[in-house]
Amino acid sequence: MSGAAVAHRYALALLSAQDGDAPEVRAAFMELIGAYGTEPRLRAAIENPRVRGSDKERVLKRLLPDAPPVFGNFLRLLLERGREAELAEIFDAYQDLWDARTGVAEAIVETALPLSPEDLRRLQGTLEERFGQRLRLVPRVSAEVVGGVRVRVGDRLLDDTVATRIRRVRRLLFDSEVGGQA
Numbered sequence: 114m115s116g117a118a119v120a121h122r123y124a125l126a127l128l129s130a131q132d133g134d135a136p137e138v139r140a141a142f143m144e145l146i147g148a149y150g151t152e153p154r155l156r157a158a159i160e161n162p163r164v165r166g167s168d169k170e171r172v173l174k175r176l177l178p179d180a181p182p183v184f185g186n187f188l189r190l191l192l193e194r195g196r197e198a199e200l201a202e203i204f205d206a207y208q209d210l211w212d213a214r215t216g217v218a219e220a221i222v223e224t225a226l227p228l229s230p231e232d233l234r235r236l237q238g239t240l241e242e243r244f245g246q247r248l249r250l251v252p253r254v255s256a257e258v259v260g261g262v263r264v265r266v267g268d269r270l271l272d273d274t275v276a277t278r279i280r281r282v283r284r285l286l287f288d289s290e291v292g293g294q295a
Contacts (some may be wrong), residue, residue, distance in 0.1 A: 117206070120199055124206035127187050128214070134181040139211060141180035145188075146204045148176060159197050166192040212249060220248040223255040223263040240264060243271070 131138040149156050155176070159169050173188050191197050212219060220240055222228070228236065233250055241248050244266050255263070260275035 116199060116202055119196070120202040120206040121210075123187075123191065123196065123199075123203045124210050127184075127203075127207060128210050130183050130187070131181070132183070134183055137181045138184045139207075141177050141184045142204055142207060145173070145177060146201065149200065159200070162195075169197065208249075215247075217247045217249050218244070218266050220244075220250050221265040222250050222252045223258050223265075224252070225254070225256075225258045225260055227254055228252055236262070240266075240271075244269070 127138065127142075149159070155172070158164055158172060169192055170189060174185070177184070191200065191203070196203070209219075211217075220237075222233075222236065222240075233252060237248060237250050240250075246266075248266065257276075258274050261273045261278070262271075263274050263277075264271040
């Protein structure tokens with residue numbers, strides 16, 4: 114079974130088991146993934162096959178003392194099955210399933226510089242109105258974006274970057290020149 118299929122299966126199992134604890138489970142999972150991404154030593158310890166499962170479990174309990182029991186059981190299952198290295202991929206699958214269940218779409222937002230939380234909130238409101246649905250913004254800084262913003266929601270693209278604006282102006286000027294000479 115492929116890694117994506119395994120991740121989907123574990124994510125679906127967690128989503129199905131969380132019952133009334135859904136927001137708390139999601140919050141605990143997001144907290145764990147946040148720490149996983151910012152603390153390389155944590156990730157290295159959890160993914161190290163030489164570290165005993167009981168030690169990994171102890172570290173995770175200290176990191177997430179208020180996590181719902183269903184999430185603790187889920188993490189224990191991952192450790193028992195040796196799937197801890199796939200935690201980030203499982204989270205991505207979980208997030209996709211969560212979004213589908215709650216009617217939220219992922220919006221990849223590319224900018225030249227990081228956006229402030231206030232800018233992200235304003236942009237989210239504007240984009241939700243424009244796309245006609247609730248969105249979960251995933252901000253990314255891209256060297257390709259000199260200025261402006263590029264947003265991808267599913268297969269839809271909103272490209273309001275400086276480079277795209279310049280291309281449009283060039284086309285207009287070129288079309289005007291060609292049209293004027295004809």
